[in-house]
Amino acid sequence: MKIVILAGGKGTRLWPVSRNKRPKQIVPILQGKTLIEETLNRLKGEISFRDVYLLIGEKMFREFKKIAPKITKSGVNIMIEPGSRDTGPAMAWASAVLNDKYPNEPLLFMASDHYIRDKESLWKAIRAEEELVKKTGKLLDISIVPEFPSTALGYTRIGKIFKDIDGVEIFNFKGHKEKPDFKTAKRMIQTGEYLWHANFYMWTPSKFLGAFKKYAPKVYQGIFKTKELWDNKKNSEAKKIYDNLERISVDYAVTEKLNPKDVLIVKGDFGWNDIGSWMALHGEMLSEGDEQQNVVYGDWTGIDTSNSFIMTTSKKKIIATLGVDDIIVVDTEDALLICPRGRSQDVKKIVEELERKKKHRFL
Helix, strand or coil: CEEEEECCCCCHHHCCCCCCCCCHHHCCCECCECHHHHHHHCCCCCCCHHHEEEEEEHHHHHHHHHHCHHHHCCCCEEEEECCCCCHHHHHHHHHHHHHCCCCCCCEEEEECCEEECCHHHHHHHHHHHHHHHHHHCCEEEEEECCCCCCCCCEEEEEEEEEEEECCEEEEEEEEEEECCCHHHHHHHHHHCCEEEECCCCEECHHHHHHHHHHHCHHHHHHHHHHHHHHHCCCHHHHHHHHHCCCCCCHHHHCHHHCCHHHEEEEEECCCEEECCCHHHHHHHCHHHCCCCCCEEECCEEEEEEECCEEEECCCCCCEEEEEEECEEEEECCCCEEEEEHHHHHHHHHHHHHHHHCCCHHHC
8 A cells, every 4th residue: 555645735714823935734843743754653553654745836845844853864755746737747747757657556635734532443454444445446535424514525425335344334436516605515414425525535546546537637638748757857947837727626526427326435533633724723723722712832921811722923923812712823924814703714815915915925
């Protein structure tokens, strides 16, 4: 088995800490650890790092080497992505690279920005995926029992149970719906047929490429043109082609179009959380919070403040709050974010507005 850790995202919902050149994956926001370090820690003892690939952009790699030298010395393979075009092109690129040597080896994609509480249960689910990829030739994916109607996640519809492997339940696949609106998400959860998609796809490089060829042919063709140029050291030409690929997630490009007979779903129960927003980070770090459910990083003094996330990266500044509830305050050297906790998913709109106004020094 090979594992590719997808670490090329910009993490715009965690602005202003997460920036283009220093995205959330390499910022120490989890008890002093980066999300990449946390991800690699859950692989230790389960798989050789020689079989693990960290997929990152070229610009990020230069910054990554400065921040996490221990990781680059751990034996993990660094795979450079020619650009940043979302998970569709990223997974097609990684599959094309690994297809040269390991076309029929089970390949697991894993996000770098997820938090897992139960490593043992995670690996039971991964081993079940590996076994069934080898036995059935189908795409395997892990999905999670939803806790609330999220509009930021994809949903997997499951059918009848296919198999039970050591207590891990595997279901037939009935379809995928990416990021529904609130009413739709609520209705889907009530049926009991939908799980949160957690992006633990496993197939083989050749099977992944075959799916892109069938369902996303423009991405497939662009990837092979890019790879041919990249292999011949024509990196600048390769980047131009890659940067012109459609920016699309694998869920829209492939998953929603797949024949349900080609997919099986593993029901995961291992304390999963997508650290994709300040609200999600607040929820995951509540064990470190105070009696009023405030999670604080930095120098803070508050009165009548509750259920809030407060962070400052400055050593010369104090944050003070009075009579507030359910807010996010994130203070950095050059930017300050204040928003209701429930609106933290919309922080990416701030980034989009900064881009529109060409205030690139804040991105």
